[in-house]
Amino acid sequence: MASRTASWFGVATLPFVYRLILREEANLLNRGDSYRRYFETVRGYGLPGATVPAGGAGQLVDGFTGETFIWSFAIGMAYSM
Numbered sequence: 001m002a003s004r005t006a007s008w009f010g011v012a013t014l015p016f017v018y019r020l021i022l023r024e025e026a027n028l029l030n031r032g033d034s035y036r037r038y039f040e041t042v043r044g045y046g047l048p049g050a051t052v053p054a055g056g057a058g059q060l061v062d063g064f065t066g067e068t069f070i071w072s073f074a075i076g077m078a079y080s081m
Contacts, residue, residue, distance in 0.1 A: 028035040 025039070029039060
């Protein structure tokens with residue numbers, strides 16, 4: 001369980017991190033057309049209605065490998081506690 005200080009620090013850093021993300025996106029939008037096309041296509045990660053054009057067949061082996069890698073971290077952390 002996190003202490004009050006750690007919890008406060010976590011909450012206090014959210015506006016700072018969000019501001020950095022907005023500055024980086026503004027900088028990328030000014031650099032060129034490729035990021036602008038990507039930005040308009042995605043329309044905000046995680047928001048309802050966010051779409052990315054279909055890329056054809058999924059890469060099942062790559063997806064399974066990536067998920068196995070992530071789950072190995074979770075299992076390792078659970079085992080170490």
